[in-house]
Amino acid sequence: MMDESSPLAAAVRSQMPLATRIFDAIRERTADHVGITRPAWSSQDLAAAEIIAEAARELGLIVEWDLAGNLLCSLSGTDSDQPRILTGSHLDSVPTGGHYDGLAGVVAGISVLAAFRQMDLQPACDITTIGLRGEESVWYGIAYIGSRLAVGTLPLEQLDKLRRGDTGRSLAEHMSDVGVDVDELRRAKGATINSNNTRAFFELHIEQGPVLVGEGVSVGIPTTIRGNVRFPYAHCLGVYGHSGALPRAYRNDAALAAVELVHKLDSFWIEQEAMGVPDTVFTVGKLFTDPTYHAMTKVPGRCDFTLNFGGTTKTFLDACRERTVIMAGDIAQKRRVEFELGECVGSDPTPLDNQLRGVLADKAESAGIQIREFATVGHDASIFARAGIPSAMVLVRNDKGSHNPDEAMEMSDFADGSVVLAEGIVSLLGYDST
Ligand SMILES: [Zn+2]
Missing domain, CATH: 3.30.70.360 (Alpha-Beta Plaits)
Structure with a gap:
């Protein structure tokens, strides 16, 4: 059953042509001989970030880059000193991977902010979509580098120690290549995202297993990150x-x-x-x-x-x-x-925030979107959760698995997931979108 009653759900669904344009533009720029390849801190994940940034500017959002090169696109709140609500996922991919792993969460964040703009919603706090770098462990042997740098849990000596297996060059060198001021990153130390300035993190991500396809349901709400x-x-x-x-x-x-x-x-x-x-x-x-x-x-x-x-x-x-x-x-x-x-x-296992999960599940139900709740694999959300930021996830049905070129997310399922994400954020802001 589709939700016809919520203006917010309708506004989010009306952003799907924008989401498709962004997906297509990034696919064109990052296509490999099969699938897509967006190495962390390469010209390809930078191209993806720049396409997102351009779309965000056209929507009137504030575009910033943190010291590690993560992209932040914000809808300003009436009081920007209040802790913000953060959403998003990662821009990088495995080699010859699928298009939607990570990217779906960033495009969903932009689509939701576009819907808020369309509705002229004035949030009390900033709402920010983040495009993270370096989530995949392929190139540097460890995962979640962008989110760990953002919350300050990656020792900075790793900038020189971590080397890409294929090039032998350090993370710092690759970061410099794509315009990151590594000296400034070293000097600044500390976290740019913490539980004082961020009240919640929502990550939409494609499901990388078969549960939602098997159950015939478009959206999952993970309970725990294994x-x-x-x-x-x-x-x-x-x-x-x-x-x-x-x-x-x-x-x-x-x-x-x-x-x-x-x-x-x-x-x-x-x-x-x-x-x-x-x-x-x-x-x-x-x-x-x-x-x-x-x-x-x-x-x-x-x-x-x-x-x-x-x-x-x-x-x-x-x-x-x-x-x-x-x-x-x-x-x-x-x-x-x-x-x-x-x-x-x-x-260790990372439980996702009970209250936020409950909000997402309730909002899905009132939007007429069926969900399933189950444990999921490692994602950037675990890094934010471990840093003390209440975090929750929305999984979107995706056929043919992930980390391969055959990922097959349907845009109608992506729209369902984006509606749940938007309703969850609005609910946290204290608005009633119906
Ligand atoms: Zn991913």
Whole structure:
């Protein structure tokens, strides 16, 4: 059921031609041989930012850049000293990625501000759409660089330490290339966005999984951003040997030991699900023997692998870490091999703000837009939430997954998500849009 009654919903829906023009212009400027590529702090994510900035200026919004090169487009409030409401997402993408990952949230923010302008809405506080840089971890090995610089949680020595794998050049050098004053960024230190000057952050993002498509629903309201426990550099050491000459009792097979560990962890995951632990994931993204030494006729002497657990409770994530260590010890003894699990990294689950989630869910219901609530993957919203800024998200149905060129968001679903976002912001301002 579409909401016919709210002037705000109608105003947001009437901005879809503008949103389409912005999406098309950015696609044209950042197309790759397949999909689009917008590396962080490159001419491509800068081109995307400039197209957004131009659209914002035409709408009469105030356009600014923070010291890290994040783009801020604001509708001024009657009292700009009041903490602002922030919305937006990231401008960068993975290589040959999909067009809507990140960008949808920035374009939604601009569409919502355009609707507010059309309605001549005078908010009490500034409402700002942010286009963040460096959310994807592809180029510098860590994620959320733009948002972490904005809230002051990225140590500034990382500007020189982080280097792009493909160019070998530092983050600072790449930032300078696209006009960021890195010396000024170093001098300023500290956060530009904090819980004193920002009362809420809303991030609209395409769903990167299949839930909304499967459920036939256009909008999701995430409950929590999953935390994770990861072993990125694990390996098992055995002894290479002749595949035909070694009876079982004489083998030290690294591959079978690694596979047994993976299989046991999969069974553990199934058990946890059966016990009712919600929203868990487990992925073995890499599992390989060394092509320099391996052969069909050799017992493998080494097997490398990664383990990646995700969940919404610390209890589950702690159990994953502990069980991995215990199981690896048992298998090592039984199979006469050695596991070197390497560094264990990860992040805690980040619950999204209950009150803001409730506002979004209520507003979706009164706008006649069905929603589903479930946990989601890491997004910039987790950085703002951890910095103490109440944060919530709106997910938009998207077919064919994400981080690939086939992302297929429908503009009618994007409009639904943008209506929920706009109604949520207006509700927070204390207006009744109906
Ligand atoms: Zn994203």
